[in-house]
Amino acid sequence: MSVRVNGLSLAYRKTRVLDKLDLSLDGGVHGLLGPNGAGKTTLVRVLATVLAPHEGTVRLLGNDVTNRRERTELRRRLGYLPQQLGYFPGFTVREFVEYMAWLKEVPAARVPAAVDDALERVDLTARANSRMRTLSGGMLRRAGIAQAVVNNPDLLLLDEPTAGLDPEQRVGFRALLRALGRESTVVVSTHLVEDVASACTGVVLLDAGQVKWTGTADELAAAGVDGVGDTPSERGYLALLRGASA
Amino acid sequence: MRLLLLYARSRGAPTAALVVTALCLAGAGAGQWLAARPTLDDASARLPVTVALAVAVAVVLAGTLFSPADEIERTTPRPWQRWRAAHATTLATIGTTLAWPVLPVAVHGQAALLRNTVGLLGLALMAAVLVGPRLAWVLPLGYAAAVYLFEGLRDSPDRGAFTFLLQPGASRSALAAGLLLLVLGIGSWAKAGQRSLV
Amino acid sequence: MNRALGIELRRGVGVWATGPLIAAGTAIALAHPRAWAGDWLGWGYYLRIMLIVVGPLLVAVAAWQGGRERRRGLVELLDSTSLSPLRRSLAAYTSPAVWGSLAFMVVAAAMGAVTATHATYAGPPVLLALSAVAAVVMFAALGFVAGRLLPWRGTAPLLAIATYVALGAAAYGHAPATYLSPGVQLSFSQSPAGWWAPTTASVFVSMAATALLLIGPRSRWLSPAALVLTVLLALPVIRAGEDAFSVDAAAEALVCADGSPRVCLTQRHAGQLPEVAGTVQQVLAGLDIAGPINEQRVDEKYEGEQGTLNTLYLGADLHGHADLQVVREDAANLAVQPHCDGPVDPRNDAEFSASIDLANWVRDRPQPPYSGVLEGRSEQEVLTLIKAVAPAAARCDLKAVRALLDAS
Numbered sequence: 001m002s003v004r005v006n007g008l009s010l011a012y013r014k015t016r017v018l019d020k021l022d023l024s025l026d027g028g029v030h031g032l033l034g035p036n037g038a039g040k041t042t043l044v045r046v047l048a049t050v051l052a053p054h055e056g057t058v059r060l061l062g063n064d065v066t067n068r069r070e071r072t073e074l075r076r077r078l079g080y081l082p083q084q085l086g087y088f089p090g091f092t093v094r095e096f097v098e099y100m101a102w103l104k105e106v107p108a109a110r111v112p113a114a115v116d117d118a119l120e121r122v123d124l125t126a127r128a129n130s131r132m133r134t135l136s137g138g139m140l141r142r143a144g145i146a147q148a149v150v151n152n153p154d155l156l157l158l159d160e161p162t163a164g165l166d167p168e169q170r171v172g173f174r175a176l177l178r179a180l181g182r183e184s185t186v187v188v189s190t191h192l193v194e195d196v197a198s199a200c201t202g203v204v205l206l207d208a209g210q211v212k213w214t215g216t217a218d219e220l221a222a223a224g225v226d227g228v229g230d231t232p233s234e235r236g237y238l239a240l241l242r243g244a245s246a
Numbered sequence: 247m248r249l250l251l252l253y254a255r256s257r258g259a260p261t262a263a264l265v266v267t268a269l270c271l272a273g274a275g276a277g278q279w280l281a282a283r284p285t286l287d288d289a290s291a292r293l294p295v296t297v298a299l300a301v302a303v304a305v306v307l308a309g310t311l312f313s314p315a316d317e318i319e320r321t322t323p324r325p326w327q328r329w330r331a332a333h334a335t336t337l338a339t340i341g342t343t344l345a346w347p348v349l350p351v352a353v354h355g356q357a358a359l360l361r362n363t364v365g366l367l368g369l370a371l372m373a374a375v376l377v378g379p380r381l382a383w384v385l386p387l388g389y390a391a392a393v394y395l396f397e398g399l400r401d402s403p404d405r406g407a408f409t410f411l412l413q414p415g416a417s418r419s420a421l422a423a424g425l426l427l428l429v430l431g432i433g434s435w436a437k438a439g440q441r442s443l444v
Numbered sequence: 445m446n447r448a449l450g451i452e453l454r455r456g457v458g459v460w461a462t463g464p465l466i467a468a469g470t471a472i473a474l475a476h477p478r479a480w481a482g483d484w485l486g487w488g489y490y491l492r493i494m495l496i497v498v499g500p501l502l503v504a505v506a507a508w509q510g511g512r513e514r515r516r517g518l519v520e521l522l523d524s525t526s527l528s529p530l531r532r533s534l535a536a537y538t539s540p541a542v543w544g545s546l547a548f549m550v551v552a553a554a555m556g557a558v559t560a561t562h563a564t565y566a567g568p569p570v571l572l573a574l575s576a577v578a579a580v581v582m583f584a585a586l587g588f589v590a591g592r593l594l595p596w597r598g599t600a601p602l603l604a605i606a607t608y609v610a611l612g613a614a615a616y617g618h619a620p621a622t623y624l625s626p627g628v629q630l631s632f633s634q635s636p637a638g639w640w641a642p643t644t645a646s647v648f649v650s651m652a653a654t655a656l657l658l659i660g661p662r663s664r665w666l667s668p669a670a671l672v673l674t675v676l677l678a679l680p681v682i683r684a685g686e687d688a689f690s691v692d693a694a695a696e697a698l699v700c701a702d703g704s705p706r707v708c709l710t711q712r713h714a715g716q717l718p719e720v721a722g723t724v725q726q727v728l729a730g731l732d733i734a735g736p737i738n739e740q741r742v743d744e745k746y747e748g749e750q751g752t753l754n755t756l757y758l759g760a761d762l763h764g765h766a767d768l769q770v771v772r773e774d775a776a777n778l779a780v781q782p783h784c785d786g787p788v789d790p791r792n793d794a795e796f797s798a799s800i801d802l803a804n805w806v807r808d809r810p811q812p813p814y815s816g817v818l819e820g821r822s823e824q825e826v827l828t829l830i831k832a833v834a835p836a837a838a839r840c841d842l843k844a845v846r847a848l849l850d851a852s
Binding site: 048049050072073075076078080081082084085086087088090091095098099100102103104105147 | 256318
């Protein structure tokens with residue numbers, strides 16, 4: 001099991017964001033869905049080892065995140081795109097991805113090829129030598145995805161990866177997700193139900209800091225045949241959410 | 247080497263080094279000008295430089311602690327505690343190296359400037375942990391202003407460790423206070439790093 | 445606009461800076477209370493000294509506020525609103541300007557309340573105080589505009605240090621242009637001409653306008669005109685330099701208290717005469733020194749020739765609230781220390797050193813046994829010695845002082 005979370009709780013001051021959350025995920029692409037404030041980003045940040053759990057256990061790729069040695073081992077096999085991508089404005093796209101490759105301990109001899117490969121995957125090769133400050137929002141997002149995949153991670157965590165991408169890029173990105181999902185475990189936090197429907201093998205519905213539902217994309221679509229929403233997946237999502245609230 | 251170069255650039259180190267060099271040159275000029283004033287006695291004429299330049303150098307160097315990509319960086323496997331400790335130690339080394347030739351040996355001269363630089367850098371490191379690197383200047387600037395203006399204006403300034411900034415360069419207790427702040431600063435920065443924005 | 449102003453006042457960084465600014469101002473005020481606590485002119489001048497500290501801090505706060513939009517990535521969002529960049533910036537500028545001024549005025553008012561209990565001459569120099577507040581407004585504007593135009597994280601602290609260095613250098617300078625500095629150090633015995641404070645206030649406000657106009661894309665073109673106005677307003681101040689200040693004869697006239705010796709202070713500090721005179725007379729009581737002290741007067745300021753007993757200089761710092769401990773020391777010194785002028789430097793002479801022991805005795809009236817030059821003497825013998833030494837010391841007759849000390 002790539003992701004095994006038991007009884008995970010986390011609070012910001014008095015606000016409990018994650019509440020005794022249990023979750024198990026294995027290979028493939030898993031979409032994290034949920035309304036604003038459901039705890040999606042917090043969960044992803046815990047999985048990315050940015051935040052330490054206040055309660056419960058989190059084992060990723062067989063490593064305990066609270067154990068320093070195991071956490072370091074895990075981080076070598078981790079890719080992470082945060083919701084708000086911080087970047088160095090003076091770096092070129094290639095330098096940004098290269099810097100992250102070095103930090104992720106990609107072997108020196110492999111760094112140039114890994115960077116080229118990552119940039120190609122997100123279709124940024126043509127802008128490789130552009131300064132980060134000159135990129136559009138969508139391009140920045142793609143640069144962020146490139147740094148996340150530069151070490152061919154076994155666990156890839158993407159928080160709102162398609163925000164700012166144009167339709168063509170989103171289609172391309174979904175294909176990339178499917179390809180990555182064949183070799184590793186990918187967790188995608190998003191509001192876009194359609195992204196989940198077309199690229200994810202599994203769906204996790206979060207609400208009020210707890211997992212309310214898990215299933216496949218097909219099961220999600222089937223859950224809301226007569227409800228409100230423009231697509232089957234949206235109808236299923238809203239129906240499940242209302243059921244959870246009720 | 248390539249990684250170190252990128253790391254230095256990611257922190258704006260080249261700009262900071264240039265600014266600190268310019269500040270030190272200005273400080274050297276100010277020191278000579280003050281020492282040439284007939285109304286000021288030779289021992290304490292350069293006291294303002296030992297405080298103002300030290301604050302300026304400390305806040306500029308502390309500016310390199312900030313990383314806009316901290317959230318991603320801390321998910322990488324590098325031993326960040328050691329990196330941060332090395333970063334802070336390098337800042338102290340650069341600061342003292344560049345400040346070394348600024349003032350001559352005097353009661354309030356070279357030794358006082360170096361001590362103040364490392365002490366205030368230590369304060370900036372602690373502030374970076376408490377309020378984030380972008381506001382790291384608040385603590386050294388506020389502290390220096392408080393001590394320099396409150397104690398410096400008094401007829402008989404306090405000689406305690408709290409006023410280490412104003413002590414003669416030969417004062418051992420002041421040197422101990424400066425070094426202690428640096429050690430505490432490096433230790434807390436290495437341990438905690440950039441304050442999480444959440 | 446009014447709503448934006450209200451939000452900026454409540455949420456801007458200025459409100460957080462109020463406490464530290466009040467603390468800094470209070471610290472400066474407490475560092476030298478004697479300079480302002482007993483004299484309204486001293487109060488007015490000390491407010492300007494306070495600006496050497498409060499000014500740089502406010503510059504840093506305003507620069508931080510000025511860089512906020514860039515730092516938070518709000519520029520494009522705010523550019524899309526209907527409020528013009530200048531009006532928007534003015535709203536943001538209000539935070540450090542209003543809270544900074546308020547902090548300054550709180551400290552000034554607290555100091556004024558203390559001064560009011562001691563000062564007896566004239567009233568508060570309101571225009572001088574308003575000029576200092578105008579300088580606060582200027583500091584906020586300069587910092588805010590610098591932060592807006594130089595969006596670097598080192599801008600705020602380095603600007604604060606640069607401002608402090610500039611104000612400090614101007615405080616020690618003597619060029620006529622230094623009188624434009626908000627932190628210029630002024631002679632506490634000289635009052636400014638009536639036009640000086642309002643003119644400097646106008647220069648500060650005009651300078652603030654020059655800076656703020658730089659922000660708006662359209663108003664930018666008016667900034668040079670404001671700068672020209674600033675220079676024109678500044679010219680009289682620069683031209684006059686120290687000539688804009690003169691001794692206030694009425695304030696410097698001496699007022700004397702009855703008693704022995706007669707103690708006189710300037711009209712400016714007349715309110716402190718009873719306690720100063722009482723202290724001097726208490727220290728010298730019982731000495732019954734023939735001639736010199738008891739029949740003469742002790743003045744706050746030196747008038748006349750040293751070496752005679754007609755006028756004696758009371759060295760206490762009486763610009764403001766008298767330090768009675770210093771008054772005690774000076775009174776004791778007056779009694780027995782040689783009062784010499786010219787090439788003789790009594791500090792190098794053994795007679796002078798010996799007289800320190802005598803002065804300390806006069807001040808503290810300790811019980812025997814004594815040490816130093818008084819060793820082995822009884823209280824009565826010391827009193828006799830002092831009565832003998834005092835006239836010789838007052839004449840700067842070092843030979844006679846030595847003979848008296850040797851003989852005994």
